Amino acid sequence: MSNQERLMKVLLGPHISEKAHQVADQCNQVVFKVAPDATKPEIKKAVELLLKVDVESVQVTNVNGKTKRSRFAMGKRKNWRKAYVRIKAGQDINFMGAE
Secondary structure (H helix, E strand, O other): OOHHHHHHHHEEEEOOOHHHHHHHHHHOEEEEEEOOOOOHHHHHHHHHHHHOOOEEEEEEEEEOOOEEEOOOOEEEOOOEEEEEEEEOOOOOOOOOOOO
16 A cells, blocks of 8 residues: 555544534644544644645544443444644634535
8 A cells, every 4th residue: 555545544534522623713723533553644644635734733542432331232332543633823624615
């Protein structure tokens, strides 16, 4: 797999939540769901390549899947990884579409 193909598979999508909106307003950061084996430099390159913005820094956290109980058995959701990407001042990423 080439480096370009790898960068296309690093970002899985934006993570939209109340905390993500707060972080976007206060700290100029955007939150993404990323591949479990993604590194900070890969995430930075992927965001710059796909979204055409300049990235200042990347912070990554692993989120443990919740344990869920049904009537029949215990289950567990998948673990996943999210990245907080700080973009340079004056730049913006709009996920809602061009309007």
